[in-house]
Amino acid sequence: MLKNISIYLSENPTLRYWIVRPEWVAVILLIISIISSIQLSPFFADLAFIMDSATPYVEYGLIAIILTLIIISGEIDLSIASMIALTAVIFGTAYNAGIGMPMSIVIALLSGTLCGLFNGILVTQLQIPSIILTIGTLTLYRGIAQSLASDFSLGGYPSWFIGIDYRYVGIVPIPVIIFTIFAIVVGFFLSSTIYGKQLYLIGTNPQTAKYSGIKVNRIKLSLFTLSGLVCGIAGVLTTSRLAVARFNMATGAELEIVLMVMLGGTYIFGGRGNIFGTFIAFWIVVILRAGLNVARIKIESQLTILGAMLIIAIILTNYIYSKSQK
Amino acid sequence: MTVFDKFLRIRELGIFSIIVVFVIVAAIIDPRFMTIDSWRAVFLAIPLILVMAMGQMMVIICRHVDISIGSILAFSAIVIGLLFIQFPGLSLWLSLLITAFVGLVMGLINGFIVTRFNVHSIIVTLGTLSLYRGLVFIVSGGRQIDRNDIPEHVVSFSQTSFLFSIPAILIFSALIVIVTHLVMRHSVLGREIYATGSNPVAAHLKGINVTKVTLFCFGVCGMLAGVAGLFYASRFGYVNPGVTGVGIEFIVIAGVIIGGTSITGGSGSVLGTFLGILLLGIINVALPVLNIPGEFQKAIYGLIIVVALALDQLIIYRMKKLSGGLNA
Numbered sequence: 328m329l330k331n332i333s334i335y336l337s338e339n340p341t342l343r344y345w346i347v348r349p350e351w352v353a354v355i356l357l358i359i360s361i362i363s364s365i366q367l368s369p370f371f372a373d374l375a376f377i378m379d380s381a382t383p384y385v386e387y388g389l390i391a392i393i394l395t396l397i398i399i400s401g402e403i404d405l406s407i408a409s410m411i412a413l414t415a416v417i418f419g420t421a422y423n424a425g426i427g428m429p430m431s432i433v434i435a436l437l438s439g440t441l442c443g444l445f446n447g448i449l450v451t452q453l454q455i456p457s458i459i460l461t462i463g464t465l466t467l468y469r470g471i472a473q474s475l476a477s478d479f480s481l482g483g484y485p486s487w488f489i490g491i492d493y494r495y496v497g498i499v500p501i502p503v504i505i506f507t508i509f510a511i512v513v514g515f516f517l518s519s520t521i522y523g524k525q526l527y528l529i530g531t532n533p534q535t536a537k538y539s540g541i542k543v544n545r546i547k548l549s550l551f552t553l554s555g556l557v558c559g560i561a562g563v564l565t566t567s568r569l570a571v572a573r574f575n576m577a578t579g580a581e582l583e584i585v586l587m588v589m590l591g592g593t594y595i596f597g598g599r600g601n602i603f604g605t606f607i608a609f610w611i612v613v614i615l616r617a618g619l620n621v622a623r624i625k626i627e628s629q630l631t632i633l634g635a636m637l638i639i640a641i642i643l644t645n646y647i648y649s650k651s652q653k
Numbered sequence: 654m655t656v657f658d659k660f661l662r663i664r665e666l667g668i669f670s671i672i673v674v675f676v677i678v679a680a681i682i683d684p685r686f687m688t689i690d691s692w693r694a695v696f697l698a699i700p701l702i703l704v705m706a707m708g709q710m711m712v713i714i715c716r717h718v719d720i721s722i723g724s725i726l727a728f729s730a731i732v733i734g735l736l737f738i739q740f741p742g743l744s745l746w747l748s749l750l751i752t753a754f755v756g757l758v759m760g761l762i763n764g765f766i767v768t769r770f771n772v773h774s775i776i777v778t779l780g781t782l783s784l785y786r787g788l789v790f791i792v793s794g795g796r797q798i799d800r801n802d803i804p805e806h807v808v809s810f811s812q813t814s815f816l817f818s819i820p821a822i823l824i825f826s827a828l829i830v831i832v833t834h835l836v837m838r839h840s841v842l843g844r845e846i847y848a849t850g851s852n853p854v855a856a857h858l859k860g861i862n863v864t865k866v867t868l869f870c871f872g873v874c875g876m877l878a879g880v881a882g883l884f885y886a887s888r889f890g891y892v893n894p895g896v897t898g899v900g901i902e903f904i905v906i907a908g909v910i911i912g913g914t915s916i917t918g919g920s921g922s923v924l925g926t927f928l929g930i931l932l933l934g935i936i937n938v939a940l941p942v943l944n945i946p947g948e949f950q951k952a953i954y955g956l957i958i959v960v961a962l963a964l965d966q967l968i969i970y971r972m973k974k975l976s977g978g979l980n981a
Contacts, residue, residue: 467955631787
C-alpha cells in the first residue's frame with residue numbers, strides 16, 4: 328500500500344509538495360506528545376497548565392524564530408545563549424549603577440544589537456564560517472558577562488518589573504502573547520514579502536542570489552543584528568522572570584533553541600523551512616519538558632532525551648527533503 | 654607544496670614569538686612568574702588539554718569539529734571513578750584501556766552519525782554534547798566521585814614517576830604528542846587525513862576512503878578525550894557530573910585554532926597545536942601573577958578564538974589573492 332501511495336504521489340507533484348513536508352512531522356509529534364502526556368497526568372488536559380509551562384521557554388522561542396530565518400539563509404548563530412546572559416548582566420549592571428529602568432532596558436537592547444552586529448560583520452566581511460565564528464563569540468560573550476558580574480546575582484529591581492510571567496490576559500500569560508504575535512509577524516514577513524523570498528534564494532544558492540542583484544551581505548548582516556536585538560529582549564524578559572541576572576543563566580540554551588528550529592523542519596543547509604514549523608516545535612519542546620518534569624525525570628537526565636531528539640530531528644528532516652526532491 | 658610548508662613554518666614562528674613576548678612581559682611585570690613553581694604549574698595544567706587537542710586537531714584538519722569532547726571526558730571519568738569504587742585495586746594500565754575504549758565508542762558514534770547522515774558535525778556533536786552529559790548524570794545518579802574513592806596509585810600518576818619525579822602524566826602526554834606527530838607527518842593515513850580535509854571530493858576520486866578517514870579522526874578524538882578523563886580523575890582527585898569537563902571543548906578548540914590549524918580543513922601541525930596549548934597554559938598561570946581576576950580568563954580565551962579566526966581568514970584571503978584564484 329505504501330508503494331502505491333508513493334507511486335501516486337510521484338504522479339502528482341502538487342499533492343506531493345503539500346504532503347511530503349517536514350512540518351507535518353512536527354504536527355504529528357505534537358499530537359503524539361499531547362496524547363501521551365494526558366495519559367501520564369490529567370493536568371495536561373488543562374490549557375492553563377500548558378500555558379504556564381510555556382512561559383519559561385518563550386525567551387528561547389523568540390530567538391528560535393529569528394534563528395529560523397538565519398538558518399534558512401544558510402548561516403547559523405550559536406552565540407545566542409551567551410548573548411542572553413551578556414545582555415541580562417549588562418542590564419543588571421546598568422540598573423544597579425542607578426541610571427533608571429528605561430535607560431537600562433535601552434542599553435541592554437543596544438548591547439545585544441552590537442553583539443549581533445559584531446557577529447554579522449565578521450561573517451559577512453571576513454567570510455568566516457558562521458558556525459565556527461559563533462562558537463568563538465559564544466565563549467567571548469559569556470566570558471565578558473562573567474568578567475562584568477563575577478559570581479554575583481544582580482537583583483534589586485522594582486516590583487512592577489519582576490514577574491512578567493505572572494501577568495495574564497485571561498488565562499494566557501503575557502510572554503506567550505508576545506511570542507505568538509512575534510511568530511505571526513515574522514511568519515508573514517517570511518512567506519509574503521519579497522524579503523522573505525530573497526532569504527530562501529540566498530539559502531538555496533548564494534552565488535545566484537548575488538548575481539540576481541540581491542544584497543546578500545546586507546541581508547545577512549541585518550539578520551545577525553536582529554538576532555542580537557532579540558537576544559537582548561530575551562535577556563530582559565529572563566531577568567524579569569527570575570528577578571536576578573547572572574553570568575551563567577541560559578547555559579546550554581543553544582541546544583533547545585536549535586532543537587526548536589530543527590524539529591520544525593528547517594533544513595540545516597538552508598533554503599527551506601518556515602515559521603509555522605518552529606512555532607509548532609516550540610510547543611513540542613514545552614510539552615516534552617513539562618511531561619518529563621511530571622514524570623520526575625531529573626533536569627540533567629532530560630539532556631539525554633533532548634540531545635537524542637536533536638539528532639533524530641536532523642536525520643528525519645534530511646531524509647524527507649531527499650525524498651521530496653526525487 | 655613547498656611554499657605551503659614554508660608558510661606553515663612561518664605561522665608557527667608567529668605563535669612562538671607571541672609566547673616569547675608574553676613571557677618576557679609577564680616576567681618584567683612580576684619576576685615571580687619565572688620561578689620553577691609557576692612553570693611546574695604551566696606544565697601540570699596543559700597535559701589534559703594537550704591530549705584532547707591532538708584528537709581535536711585531527712578532526713579539524715579533516716574539516717569537522719567535535720564539541721562533545723567535554724562530555725566524553727566527564728563520562729569516561731565517571732565510569733572509571735565508579736569502577737575504582739568497586740575495584741580499588743584496578744591497575745593503571747587497565748584503567749587507561751577502559752577509558753580509551755569508552756571514549757573510542759562515543760567518538761565513533763559521533764563519526765558514524767556525521768558520515769552516515771551527512772550532517773554538519775557541530776550540530777551533531779551539539780546534540781551528543783547534551784546526550785553524553787545526560788548519560789553522565791544517569792550513570793552516576795548525580796553523585797560526585799570523591800578524593801578518597803580514587804586509589805593512591807592513580808593520584809600519584811599525576812604527581813611523580815620513575816624519571817626525575819617528572820609527573821608521569823606529562824611523560825605520557827608527550828608520548829601521545831610524538832605518536833600523533835609521526836602519524837600525521839610520516840604515515841599514509843596521516844597524509845590521507847590532510848588530503849580529505851583540503852578537498853573531500855578530490856580525495857574520494859583519488860581513491861581515499863573518506864568515510865573511513867573521518868571515522869578514524871572522530872574515533873581517535875573520542876579516545877583521547879576518554880584518556881583525558883582518567884587524567885582528570887588523577888590530577889584533580891574528584892569527578893563531579895555537573896562540573897567536570899564543562900566548557901573544556903572551547904579551550905581545546907581555542908588552542909588548536911591559535912596553533913594555526915585552519916578551520917576550513919587541510920592544514921595544521923602538531924607543533925603548532927602544542928604551542929597554542931602552551932600559550933593558553935601560560936596565560937592561565939600568568940593571570941593571577943599579573944593580578945588579573947580569574948573571571949577574565951574566559952573572555953580572554955574567547956577573544957583569542959575570535960582574533961585567531963579572523964587572522965586565519967585574512968591569511969587565506971591573502972593566499973588566494975597571491976595565487977590569483979580570488980574571483981568570488
